[in-house]
Amino acid sequence: MAKEVYFRKEDLEKYIIHFLTTYSVSEEDAKTIAGVIMAADLRGVHSHGIASLHVYCGDRLRAGLIDASNTFKILKETPNTAVYDGGNGFGQVCGFKAMSSCIDKAKNHTVGLATARNSNHFGIAGYYAMMALKHNMIGISLTNSEPLIAPTYRKTRMLGTNPIAVAVPARNKHPYVLDMATSIVPLGKVMLAETKGEKIPAGYGIDARGEVTTDPMEVKKGGALLPLGGTDIMSGYKGYGLALLVDILCGVLSGASFGSSVGSPIGTSGPNVDIGHFFMAVNIETFRALDDFTRDMDKLIAQLISAPKASGQQRIYIHGEKEFEKMAEYEASGIPLPAAVVDVLKAKGREAGVEFDVNPIKSMNAINGHDQV
Amino acid sequence: MAKEVYFRKEDLEKYIIHFLTTYSVSEEDAKTIAGVIMAADLRGVHSHGIASLHVYCGDRLRAGLIDASNTFKILKETPNTAVYDGGNGFGQVCGFKAMSSCIDKAKNHTVGLATARNSNHFGIAGYYAMMALKHNMIGISLTNSEPLIAPTYRKTRMLGTNPIAVAVPARNKHPYVLDMATSIVPLGKVMLAETKGEKIPAGYGIDARGEVTTDPMEVKKGGALLPLGGTDIMSGYKGYGLALLVDILCGVLSGASFGSSVGSPIGTSGPNVDIGHFFMAVNIETFRALDDFTRDMDKLIAQLISAPKASGQQRIYIHGEKEFEKMAEYEASGIPLPAAVVDVLKAKGREAGVEFDVNPIKSMNAINGHDQV
Numbered sequence: 151m152a153k154e155v156y157f158r159k160e161d162l163e164k165y166i167i168h169f170l171t172t173y174s175v176s177e178e179d180a181k182t183i184a185g186v187i188m189a190a191d192l193r194g195v196h197s198h199g200i201a202s203l204h205v206y207c208g209d210r211l212r213a214g215l216i217d218a219s220n221t222f223k224i225l226k227e228t229p230n231t232a233v234y235d236g237g238n239g240f241g242q243v244c245g246f247k248a249m250s251s252c253i254d255k256a257k258n259h260t261v262g263l264a265t266a267r268n269s270n271h272f273g274i275a276g277y278y279a280m281m282a283l284k285h286n287m288i289g290i291s292l293t294n295s296e297p298l299i300a301p302t303y304r305k306t307r308m309l310g311t312n313p314i315a316v317a318v319p320a321r322n323k324h325p326y327v328l329d330m331a332t333s334i335v336p337l338g339k340v341m342l343a344e345t346k347g348e349k350i351p352a353g354y355g356i357d358a359r360g361e362v363t364t365d366p367m368e369v370k371k372g373g374a375l376l377p378l379g380g381t382d383i384m385s386g387y388k389g390y391g392l393a394l395l396v397d398i399l400c401g402v403l404s405g406a407s408f409g410s411s412v413g414s415p416i417g418t419s420g421p422n423v424d425i426g427h428f429f430m431a432v433n434i435e436t437f438r439a440l441d442d443f444t445r446d447m448d449k450l451i452a453q454l455i456s457a458p459k460a461s462g463q464q465r466i467y468i469h470g471e472k473e474f475e476k477m478a479e480y481e482a483s484g485i486p487l488p489a490a491v492v493d494v495l496k497a498k499g500r501e502a503g504v505e506f507d508v509n510p511i512k513s514m515n516a517i518n519g520h521d522q523v
Numbered sequence: 524m525a526k527e528v529y530f531r532k533e534d535l536e537k538y539i540i541h542f543l544t545t546y547s548v549s550e551e552d553a554k555t556i557a558g559v560i561m562a563a564d565l566r567g568v569h570s571h572g573i574a575s576l577h578v579y580c581g582d583r584l585r586a587g588l589i590d591a592s593n594t595f596k597i598l599k600e601t602p603n604t605a606v607y608d609g610g611n612g613f614g615q616v617c618g619f620k621a622m623s624s625c626i627d628k629a630k631n632h633t634v635g636l637a638t639a640r641n642s643n644h645f646g647i648a649g650y651y652a653m654m655a656l657k658h659n660m661i662g663i664s665l666t667n668s669e670p671l672i673a674p675t676y677r678k679t680r681m682l683g684t685n686p687i688a689v690a691v692p693a694r695n696k697h698p699y700v701l702d703m704a705t706s707i708v709p710l711g712k713v714m715l716a717e718t719k720g721e722k723i724p725a726g727y728g729i730d731a732r733g734e735v736t737t738d739p740m741e742v743k744k745g746g747a748l749l750p751l752g753g754t755d756i757m758s759g760y761k762g763y764g765l766a767l768l769v770d771i772l773c774g775v776l777s778g779a780s781f782g783s784s785v786g787s788p789i790g791t792s793g794p795n796v797d798i799g800h801f802f803m804a805v806n807i808e809t810f811r812a813l814d815d816f817t818r819d820m821d822k823l824i825a826q827l828i829s830a831p832k833a834s835g836q837q838r839i840y841i842h843g844e845k846e847f848e849k850m851a852e853y854e855a856s857g858i859p860l861p862a863a864v865v866d867v868l869k870a871k872g873r874e875a876g877v878e879f880d881v882n883p884i885k886s887m888n889a890i891n892g893h894d895q896v
Contacts, residue, residue: 226810228809230603230633230809231634231810233810233811259603260601260603260604260636261604300833301839302839303838303840304827304832304833304836304839305831305832305834306830308827316768318768326771328768330758330761334752334758356833359833359834361833378752379707379751379762383724384707385708385751387842391701391703394842395689395691395701397823398691398699402811402816402819402820403807403811403816404810404811405811405815408819408822408823409823436599436601436604437599437604437776438606443775443776446774450767450770450771454674454767457679458678458733459733460673460676460678460732465676466674466675466676466677467760469763
């Protein structure tokens with residue numbers, strides 16, 4: 151069983167800020183980026199947590215492929231809407247600022263919508279949707295991404311796993327937080343099966359000829375992921391439709407790259423990522439008294455979770471519930487990182503001249519698997 | 524092979540208007556309802572076409588369960604938003620008026636959003652989303668519906684097949700029109716398999732114990748449909764999340780029924796349907812010059828359809844494309860209705876005292892299957 155090392159969230163956050171500011175990121179922006187990365191680890195989405203620090207941020211920052219000089223700017227604005235240019239800066243900074251403006255607009259004008267072009271990978275989409283929660287608003291956050299999904303009847307990668315994130319406040323229950331890739335699974339889950347020498351369920355992906363395969367290597371080498379639903383018979387064209395919708399709103403509406411033109415946000419593979427995002431905040435009071443709304447959200451959630459379970463099942467979950475429970479656990483007992491991830495952080499830190507010298511609070515054999523969205 | 528009878532769209536539309544006005548529906552509202560029903564037949568979604576006239580409209584109107592007296596009213600309004608009460612009138616009338624107001628609001632104020640409570644079945648969701656197209660806007664239309672989907676790990680019906688419809692204009696290409704139930708397939712498709720004595724693919728639905736079944740009867744009798752994605756391993760909780768989101772926006776945000784409280788809109792099964800809808804129109808010019816937007820939509824669509832096909836496939840489709848082609852065909856050669864549907868229209872017409880005396884333009888053996896969304 152793999153060893154896991156537990157760290158305090160505050161300590162990891164402090165390291166990320168230290169690393170980023172060493173490479174000329176402003177203190178304010180570094181705090182924003184660290185907050186988004188930590189939110190991923192706290193929610194158990196470790197693929198977008200500190201394990202991805204160098205992949206999406208560090209390597210590109212050091213190679214000069216992400217512009218940390220805060221060139222984020224507004225291109226067009228109305229009381230309800232805004233169009234931003236991320237200035238090829240950090241996606242997290244772009245996302246945080248754009249979503250903040252949506253919330254401000256929704257406060258005064260019922261709803262706020264924003265698009266952003268010329269951005270980079272922004273971490274978990276759910277972070278920005280959830281920003282609306284503390285303002286008792288509904289938040290929506292979408293992003294396009296590098297081509298990985300093959301549309302129905304196509305054999306090559308063309309659309310990103312373009313996630314849809316929506317957060318809705320409840321009263322005493324956890325908020326509803328949907329944060330889903332529009333593929334059945336992310337590529338990371340296929341890679342993980344490959345590392346473990348396991349097969350993948352038929353439907354996750356296709357090989358280079360466009361045939362469904364259970365071999366993760368075939369998906370990786372010239373194959374593609376399938377959209378939510380999978381093959382045509384299981385209505386995979388619906389997942390394809392959702393992935394395409396996200397690309398339309400994030401890529402075409404914003405004026406960013408779209409389809410097969412979206413760049414890879416990984417490592418040092420070229421400067422032209424030009425990812426686009428879409429954000430929206432809805433002021434609930436515009437439609438209904440907040441008290442009535444949150445009461446009914448609790449009722450709906452109670453209906454769902456108290457219902458007869460399928461055989462062998464103990465619980466019915468609402469979206470985001472598992473992640474809120476994980477967050478409470480990790481905040482109390484520390485965030486577990488696989489020893490291999492810690493080794494990479496140490497090696498990369500040394501390479502970058504910013505030693506990863508964070509003290510763990512404990513080490514133990516792995517219990518929780520590392521989830522992916 | 525079943526016989527199909529072809530009718531001119533105008534003739535069927537005229538009959539629907541005649542039928543509805545005979546039962547005190549205003550000329551204006553009858554035209555609206557007929558327009559929505561005909562749009563379904565023209566797009567090949569015959570389950571929501573004239574075959575459903577008596578199921579969703581006629582029987583309930585005659586039984587006094589739908590209030591035709593046009594009590595649709597506005598409850599709350601801002602320059603960008605509106606909250607409507609459908610007055611237990613026709614869902615089509617409610618949908619048409621609410622979406623029209625969204626479009627008007629978007630013209631002056633960048634976006635328009637509306638919720639509606641106390642409504643009935645409104646036909647194909649795509650109709651209202653597509654209303655935005657002629658104004659060069661993006662249209663969104665959602666509705667909740669009677670419980671048919673079992674959420675992940677639950678064995679009973681709890682959420683409707685709650686459709687998501689989004690329409691986006693292009694330039695020379697057909698617009699993108701996504702109109703999808705959030706289940707893998709609608710119940711009608713399962714029923715059809717039962718009628719034909721066929722099995723259904725594993726994943727479409729579960730039996731009363733919560734187990735996946737290939738027997739359509741088991742789904743019908745105490746079982747449930749599964750959400751898009753299907754079982755947990757294929758990420759069915761994502762489809763469950765989308766169905767739930769539609770219920771939140773249409774049911775909870777509007778103040779309509781939600782979850783297992785949504786009534787059945789079929790036949791004469793009780794007065795308290797209280798369906799809720801959600802509509803949105805986005806003025807593209809707020810974000811980007813329309814010319815640039817539609818040019819890039821054409822580019823994205825061209826990229827998709829010209830790509831390498833999977834083996835055995837001739838074409839890659841954009842959402843709505845098949846339906847636009849069907850519409851052109853049906854407008855030229857007539858709308859095909861199965862002889863059995865014509866028989867029902869005749870029997871029901873006689874029963875209601877409004878003879879279905881529409882002359883067909885031709886009869887022939889069936890070529891096209893009758894699709895469902």
